[in-house]
Each structure stands twice: as structure tokens, then as C-alpha cells.
Amino acid sequence: xxxxxxxxxxxxxxxxxxxxxxxxxxxxxxxxxxxxxxxxxxxxxxxxxxxxxxxxxxxxxxxxxxxxxxxxxxxxxxxxxxxxxxxxxxxxxxxxxxxxxxxxxxxxxxxxxxxxxxxxxxxxxxxxxxxxxxxxxxxxxxxxxxxxxxxxxxxxxxxxxxxxxxxxxxxxxxxxxxxxxxxxxxxxxxxxxxxxxxxxxxxxxxxxxxxxxxxxxxxxxxxxxxxxxxxxxxxxxxxxxxxxxxxxxxxxxxxxxxxxxxxxxxxxxxxxxxxxxxxxxxxxxxxxxxxxxxxxxxxxxxxxxxxxxxxxxxxxxxxxxxxxxxxxxxxxxxxxxxxxxxxxxxxxxxxxxxxxxxxxxxxxxxxxxxxxxxxxxxxxxxxxxxxxxxxxxxxxxxxxxxx
Amino acid sequence: xxxxxxxxxxxxxxxxxxxxxxxxxxxxxxxxxxxxxxxxxxxxxxxxxxxxxxxxxxxxxxxxxxxxxxxxxxxxxxxxxxxxxxxxxxxxxxxxxxxxxxxxxxxxxxxxxxxxxxxxxxxxxxxxxxxxxxxxxxxxxxxxxxxxxxxxxxxxxxxxxxxxxxxxxxxxxxxxxxxxxxxxxxxxxxxxxxxxxxxxxxxxxxxxxxxxxxxxxxxxxxxxxxxxxxxxxxxxxxxxxxxxxxxxxxxxxxxxxxxxxxxx
Numbered sequence: 001x002x003x004x005x006x007x008x009x010x011x012x013x014x015x016x017x018x019x020x021x022x023x024x025x026x027x028x029x030x031x032x033x034x035x036x037x038x039x040x041x042x043x044x045x046x047x048x049x050x051x052x053x054x055x056x057x058x059x060x061x062x063x064x065x066x067x068x069x070x071x072x073x074x075x076x077x078x079x080x081x082x083x084x085x086x087x088x089x090x091x092x093x094x095x096x097x098x099x100x101x102x103x104x105x106x107x108x109x110x111x112x113x114x115x116x117x118x119x120x121x122x123x124x125x126x127x128x129x130x131x132x133x134x135x136x137x138x139x140x141x142x143x144x145x146x147x148x149x150x151x152x153x154x155x156x157x158x159x160x161x162x163x164x165x166x167x168x169x170x171x172x173x174x175x176x177x178x179x180x181x182x183x184x185x186x187x188x189x190x191x192x193x194x195x196x197x198x199x200x201x202x203x204x205x206x207x208x209x210x211x212x213x214x215x216x217x218x219x220x221x222x223x224x225x226x227x228x229x230x231x232x233x234x235x236x237x238x239x240x241x242x243x244x245x246x247x248x249x250x251x252x253x254x255x256x257x258x259x260x261x262x263x264x265x266x267x268x269x270x271x272x273x274x275x276x277x278x279x280x281x282x283x284x285x286x287x288x289x290x291x292x293x294x295x296x297x298x299x300x301x302x303x304x305x306x307x308x309x310x311x312x313x314x315x316x317x318x319x320x321x322x323x324x325x326x327x328x329x330x331x332x333x334x335x336x337x338x339x340x341x342x343x344x345x346x347x348x349x350x351x352x353x354x355x356x357x358x359x360x361x362x363x364x365x366x367x368x369x370x371x372x373x374x375x376x377x378x379x380x381x382x383x384x385x386x387x388x389x390x391x392x393x394x395x396x397x398x399x400x401x402x403x
Numbered sequence: 404x405x406x407x408x409x410x411x412x413x414x415x416x417x418x419x420x421x422x423x424x425x426x427x428x429x430x431x432x433x434x435x436x437x438x439x440x441x442x443x444x445x446x447x448x449x450x451x452x453x454x455x456x457x458x459x460x461x462x463x464x465x466x467x468x469x470x471x472x473x474x475x476x477x478x479x480x481x482x483x484x485x486x487x488x489x490x491x492x493x494x495x496x497x498x499x500x501x502x503x504x505x506x507x508x509x510x511x512x513x514x515x516x517x518x519x520x521x522x523x524x525x526x527x528x529x530x531x532x533x534x535x536x537x538x539x540x541x542x543x544x545x546x547x548x549x550x551x552x553x554x555x556x557x558x559x560x561x562x563x564x565x566x567x568x569x570x571x572x573x574x575x576x577x578x579x580x581x582x583x584x585x586x587x588x589x590x591x592x593x594x595x596x597x598x599x600x601x602x603x604x605x606x607x608x609x610x611x612x613x614x615x616x617x618x619x620x621x622x623x624x625x626x627x628x629x630x631x632x633x634x635x636x637x638x639x640x641x642x643x644x645x646x647x648x649x650x651x652x653x654x655x656x657x658x659x660x661x662x663x664x665x666x667x
Contacts, residue, residue, distance in 0.1 A: 028460050029589040032467070035425075036580035043579075070582040083583035093582065290630075 024318070033089045037096035040069070049101040052227035053372050056219070058183050059227065062104065063138050071097075073136030074112050076120055080128065081136040087324035091269040098273030102376040103227035105273055107141065109266030110179045114384075115142015118188060118259040119206065122247045130243065131186060131206055140185025140208070144263070145175035145233055146256060153389045155190070155256050156199050160235065162191040168239050169193075171205060171213075175233040179383065182219050182229025185209050189235065190256060193249040202252025206244040213238030224375035261334050263384045264341035265327065268320045271341075271348035271380035275316065278348075278355035278373040279309045286358055296358070305354045312347040319343050335397035342390035345380035352377040426461045428572045429510025435575040436540055436568075437508050438469045444542050447471045449501050453481060453492060459594060467580045467588040474500045478598035483611035485618075486520035492609050493521070494528030495602050500595070504565060506547065511536050511569040522569035533567035534560055538574035 026034070044065055052059050066072065074090050076082025085093070090112070098105030119131050134140045151157030160173025171191055178184070187207045194201035207214055217232030247255055283306060286297035296302050320340040326333035355370040356363035363370045381387045426434070437448045450465035452458050453476040462473030476496050484492060497504060507529065512519035519535065526533025539550040545564045550557060551571070562568075599609055607613060631647075633640045645652065645660065653660040 028457075028463065029585070032460060032464055032580075032589075033582075033585060036464070036467070036582075036585060040579045065579070068581065069579055074582060078583065083581075083586050085582060085586055089582075089586070 030088055030092055033085075034092050034096055037093045038099070040065075041097050041100040045097070045100045045104060049104075050369065050372065052101065053103065054226075054366065056221075056226040056229075058107070058229050059104065060183075063141075066108075067138030070136075071108055072111060072138040072141075073116060073132075074108075076112075076116050076132065076136050080120075080132040082116075087265060087327045088321050091265060091272075091320055091324050094266050094269035095273040095276065098270040099277040100273075101227065102270055102274050102373070103225045105270045106225050106228045107180055107183070109263070109270055110144060111135070111142040113263040113266040114144035114259050115180075115186065115188065117262050118144075118204065118246060118255055121258065122204075122251070122255050127206070127243060127246065135186055141180050141183050143178050143180040143184035143187040143233075144259065145178050145187050146190045147177050148173065148175060153386055155202070155253060158190050158192055158198065158202060158252075160189065160191040161195055162193050162203060162205055162245075164193065165239070167242050169205060169242070169245060171207070171235045171238045171240065173235050175235075177220065177230055177383075178233050179225075179228060179230050181231030181233055182216055184216075184233075187214075187233060188246065189233075190252055192252075199253070200250050202256075203249045204246040204252050204255050205240055206246060207235070207238060207240055211238055211240060222379070224372070224377070224379055226375075257334075260385055261337045262327070264337040264390075265320065265324055267380055267384040268316070268323070268337070268340040268344035271344040271377065272313065272316050272320060274373050274377050274380070275309070275313050275344070275348040275351040278352040278370055278377075279306075279313055281368075281370050281373075282306065282309065282355045282358045285362075289360075302358060305358055309351045309354055312351055316340075316344040316347040335394050338385070338390040338393040338397075341384065342387050342394070345377070345387065348377040348380050426464055427510050427513045429512055429514070429570060431510070431577045432572045432575040433508040433510045433568075433570040434465055434468060434470065435577045436570050437506075438578070439575065440506070440540060440542055441469075446505065449474055449504075451476070451493065451496060451500070453477070453484075453489060453496075455482075456596075459596075462594055463588040463592060464580065464585075466592045466594070467584040468578065469584065472593035473595075475594060475596045476598075476602075477596055478600075479610075480599045480604075480606050480612075481610045483614065484609060485614035485616045486518050487524055487615055488609050488613040490521050490524035490528050491613065492602075492604065493525055495604055496597055497525075497529065499602055500597065506542075506564060507531075507567040509567065509569045511571050519569070522567060526567040529565075529567065531565050531567055532562050533569070534562055535569040537568050537570055540568060540570075 044062055045059075048059055048062075051057075070081070070083035071093070073080065073082030074085045074093055075087070076084070078084050094105050094109045097108055116132065116135050119135075120128060123131070135142055146152070146155060146158070148157070148159055150159060160171065160175065162169040162171045171189060173191060175189065178187070185208065189205045189207050191203060191205055192198040192201045193203050213236045215234045215236070217234060220230045222230055283297075286302050286306065287295050289296045297306070319336070323333050323336035323340040326336055352370065352374040356374050359368055359370050362368050365371060385393070434448075434450065440446065441448055448470040449472050450462050450470040451474045452461055456477055458477065459473075459475050462475055466473055474496060476492060481492055497507065507525065509522040509525065511522065522535055523533055534549055534551070536553065537549045537551045541548050547562050547564060547566060547568070549560050549562070549568060551560070552558070599606060633643050635643070649660040
């Protein structure tokens with residue numbers, strides 16, 4: 001596994017199991033990562049987070065600032081320009097960016113987890129050298145294109161067809177709800193190579209923006225994550241050379257599943273960042289807002305809300321870090337990633353809902369950030385595998401255990 | 404760079420055990436100045452701090468930002484040092500860890516105690532010239548030219564190297580920490596920890612024992628914050644607001660509201 005690391009050696013501190021002891025304190029590195037990313041996010045994204053949501057504008061100017069700081073190759077190898085972060089540092093980074101702007105956090109996690117990662121994990125040396133450096137420099141933002149009109153949770157329903165023609169593949173099909181669609185430079189397209197045998201012939205093709213036959217559809221008008229241009233992608237006789245096929249024909253489903261496991265960690269982190277932001281705003285507001293001549297934080301009902309929010313967030317964070325730690329130790333983490341994603345996104349919904357409630361009418365107003373967090377949170381239960389799919393993954397693991 | 408840790412306003416002692424390992428803002432500006440000098444002139448940057456083992460965190464962060472190595476001065480015997488004992492300890496460490504150094508850059512003051520004494524005292528201890536409160540620095544050969552704002556005069560000064568400069572937090576806006584640098588700072592950083600014995604320091608000259616001054620009491624000024632609820636119709640509220648706070652509002656917008664009112 002390309003990203004296997006000596007977990008105990010490099011990440012002493014977070015939930016490391018040493019003999020009979022579990023350490024729940026963040027190690028020095030993770031503290032510094034959080035501090036550094038928070039400082040970046042608050043200075044560079046803080047002032048624009050509200051406006052880019054209102055205007056549904058993707059902030060390219062922030063991409064320019066993020067690129068030299070390795071935000072577009074967070075876990076990628078140093079030799080390609082990446083930062084080689086461990087998975088907990090990665091989760092903290094996504095969480096802290098999403099705490100300020102979940103839409104930008106979304107761009108980063110999709111680019112890193114399901115754009116760069118599968119190429120680094122499954123690509124040949126030639127493919128890595130060819131595709132990765134520009135992606136990691138932030139010049140080509142990654143997108144992962146599985147969903148179609150008749151395929152989503154069921155990856156077997158993909159109808160996009162890639163037909164071998166000499167040394168090339170010619171791809172035809174339409175992908176929908178592509179995160180980063182409007183800004184993508186390098187897309188991973190799921191396509192079948194044999195329409196008679198779709199399950200066994202699925203492949204992943206790397207398609208770059210300037211390829212003839214590749215066009216970006218209209219930007220979707222969505223409820224949340226509005227600063228991220230989600231769109232359809234059209235492939236019409238789109239011809240790519242053989243080097244653009246990741247793995248072999250038939251590997252598509254496997255690549256998709258492994259990639260989504262990693263992607264779920266990022267979405268869980270994003271949901272956690274949203275919950276954290278909504279929680280912090282709620283604590284602050286409940287201390288300021290006076291009703292019946294008292295701050296509303298002095299009312300037990302509000303205190304109960306805050307206690308539930310804090311508990312939800314703490315539990316979500318531990319589940320997420322456990323899945324990250326398992327990934328870095330090279331052990332299976334599919335079920336744990338699904339649990340983290342299921343719980344973090346549900347927690348984000350509960351916490352942002354209570355945040356709006358605590359803010360009352362102001363929380364329902366676009367003047368206040370909690371309104372945005374509330375809208376942004378919902379989709380974390382939908383993309384990168386719906387909550388229903390996460391439960392399928394978890395249940396499959398549960399039922400496979402010996403009783 | 405010199406970095407100190409936050410005070411506990413309740414007890415008046417340093418919160419070493421809770422130290423969140425922050426680089427003092429002015430010291431961060433000093434590091435930024437050092438990085439810019441290295442970009443222009445080359446050279447090597449050593450980040451030095453004195454504190455408990457946790458202070459290693461600020462050295463890692465300094466290395467992540469681009470410092471070449473870190474030196475941590477950590478010893479229970481060094482604790483409780485006043486500014487003079489701190490400067491003495493730092494000077495001996497610099498002589499030992501950075502022989503033949505060209506320039507010492509410090510934050511002009513810490514954001515907690517703000518004595519601004521360590522920089523100048525350190526220059527004395529090292530027997531080198533020192534300039535304080537500097538905004539801009541340019542190096543040419545063995546001469547360094549500096550600009551600073553003093554009593555609203557823009558001063559330009561020159562100094563021969565080796566020398567010491569204390570840097571304000573205004574001018575050198577610190578860069579963001581690169582994620583790759585951060586990982587490297589924890590994977591493969593060059594950090595040495597020195598105690599009093601390895602520096603050959605007389606225990607009587609350092610820490611509490613070596614301190615001529617002692618802080619008897621620390622109080623933090625209570626911010627005079629009060630909620631005042633104005634009631635009535637909006638017009639009445641606005642009138643009351645201007646009646647009660649016209650001097651403050653006037654000060655903020657730079658107008659004498661009383662005089663304006665009399666005129667009209």
C-alpha cells in the first residue's frame with residue numbers, strides 16, 4: 001500500500017494502542033497542523049466564505065495561495081510535490097478548512113482523496129509522473145465521476161462506454177452531479193468497456209479538460225456547498241490514449257470502492273468541520289443573546305442543546321480519527337470509514353439544526369453563518385455514498401464477522 | 404528568536420503546563436525577516452527558544468516555516484528567569500550553538516510581558532551592536548541597513564555585522580505554514596536540546612537564582628465592559644446614545660459632536 005506508514009513511530013499520541021493504553025490526546029504534530037490550517041483558513045477564507053456562498057463563486061484566488069502550501073497534494077508523495085501527511089493530519093486539515101468554508105473543503109477533499117489518491121495508488125509510474133505533478137501544483141483540480149442518470153449508489157449501473165480503437169479508447173456518456181465539475185482539470189471517469197458485461201468490464205479513465213469531446217455542463221443550482229461548481233460532464237467521442245486507463249479494464253469497481261473508502265474519511269472530516277463551526281457560533285451567540293434579562297445560555301434547554309452538540313462532535317471526531325489511524329497502519333478500514341462518515345454527517349445535521357434553533361430567527365437569516373452551515377450539512381449525508389449505503393457497508397462487515 | 408509562554412492572569416505565573424506553544428507574534432515577524440534575508444542573501448537560520456520541553460512545538464513550527472534547525476534551551480534550573488538571566492542564558496547558548504553567527508533577530512517584545520528587554524540585553528551579553536523596533540532590513544555585504552518608526556520619525560540606520568535587531572510585528576507579515584514543511588518538521592527536523600550542564604552554565608547565574616528582579620504580583624487590567632440597554636422609540640434611543648456617548652462616538656469618527664450640535 002503506497003501510503004502505509006509506521007503509525008506508532010510517526011504519530012505517537014492519537015489513539016495509539018500501546019500495550020493496554022489508548023492515548024486520546026492529540027500529539028504535538030496534530031496540534032500544530034490544526035493551528036496552522038486554522039490560521040490559514042481564518043485569514044484567507046474567513047473574509048470571503050459568506051460571499052462566495054451567496055455569489056456561488058469558486059475562489060480561484062485562494063487556490064493560488066493554497067497551492068504553494070501543498071494543499072493540493074496533502075497526502076501525495078514528496079517526489080511529486082506533495083506533503084506526505086498522515087491521515088489524521090489530513091482529516092484535521094479538511095476539518096479546519098471546512099470549519100470556515102465547507103465548499104472549499106469539499107474541493108480539497110475531492111481533489112485529494114478521490115482525484116490524486118487513486119492515481120497515486122493504482123497508477124503506473126508513468127501515469128503518476130504524467131498526471132500527478134500538475135494536479136498537486138493545483139493547476140489541474142481533480143474530479144471523480146461515477147454518478148450517472150441511472151447509476152450512483154449502484155456503481156454497476158454505469159452506462160458510459162469506452163470502446164477500444166487501436167491504441168486509444170473512445171468514450172461516450174454523461175456524468176452528473178460532479179463535484180468540482182466546473183473547475184476540474186483532471187477527471188476520473190468510470191466507464192464500462194463491454195456493454196454486454198458491464199460489471200466485469202468497468203474501468204477508470206483519466207480525462208483531461210482540454211480533450212476534444214469533453215465538455216462541462218451547466219453549474220447545478222444546489223441547496224448548499226454553493227461555492228463549489230457542481231456540474232454535469234459530457235463525453236462525446238472523447239478519445240484518450242491507453243495511458244489514461246487506470247489499472248486494467250475490469251478494475252473499475254475495485255478502484256472505486258477503495259477510493260471511496262478514503263473519500264469517506266474526507267467527507268466525514270468536512271462534516272465535522274461544519275459541526276464544529278456551528279457549535280462554536282452557538283456557544284458564542286447563546287452567551288451574548290439576552291432574553292428574559294438573562295443570556296439564553298443560562299436556560300437549561302439551551303444548555304442541553306449545547307451539551308448534545310458537544311457530545312456529538314466529540315464522538316464523531318474519535319470515530320473519524322480511529323478510521324484514519326487504521327488506514328495509516330495498513331489495516332482494513334472500510335467499515336470504520338463508513339461508520340465515521342455515517343456518524344459525522346448525521347452529527348453535522350443534528351448540530352447545525354440545533355445551531356439554527358439556538359440562533360432563532362437570526363439563524364434562519366442569510367446574515368448569519370449558521371444558515372449556511374445548515375444548508376451545507378445536508379449533502380454530507382448524500383455524497384460519497386449515502387447514509388443508506390454506509391449502513392450497507394457496515395452491515396456487510398458486521399454480518400461477515402464470526403459469531 | 405526569543406519566545407515566552409502565556410501568563411495565567413489569575414495566578415500571575417507562566418502557564419507552562421498549558422502552553423499552547425504559540426510563537427510570539429513579534430518573534431514570528433522576526434523569523435519572517437530572517438527568511439526574507441536568507442532568500443535574498445543566502446545563509447542559515449537557527450531558531451532558538453528557552454522553555455519547557457513543550458516549547459519544542461514552536462521550534463517545529465519555525466522549521467516548518469523554513470528555519471534550518473532548532474535549539475531548545477530546557478532545564479528546570481533555567482526556569483523563573485528574569486529578562487537579565489534569560490539574556491545571559493540565551494547569549495551563552497548562541498555562542499555555543501551558533502559560533503560565528505552574523506545576525507541575531509528577535510521579536511521586539513513578547514505579547515505577554517512586553518518588557519522589550521531581552522533583545523537589548525542579549526546584544527550587551529554578546530558584546531555586539533543592537534537596534535530595536537525595526538520594520539525593514541536590507542543587507543549589503545557586512546553592513547545592514549534598517550528602517551524604523553520612532554516618535555513618528557522614519558529613521559534609517561546602518562550597523563556592521565555581527566549585530567542584533569529586534570523586529571516589530573507590523574512590517575514583516577508572516578507567511579503561512581506549508582503543509583509539506585510541517586510534516587518534515589516532525590519527521591526529520593534538526594533540533595538539539597541543551598541544558599545548563601551542557602552549556603557549562605553556573606546554576607547561580609541562571610533561572611530564579613540568577614535573577615536580580617522578581618515579579619511580586621501580576622494583575623491583568625479588567626476591561627471596563629458593561630451592557631447598557633437603552634429603551635424607548637428608535638428616535639429616543641438614538642438621542643440617548645448621542646447624549647451619553649457623544650465624546651466616544653466623536654472620537655471614533657474624528658468630529659467634535661458637541662460643537663457641531665451647538666452650531667446647528
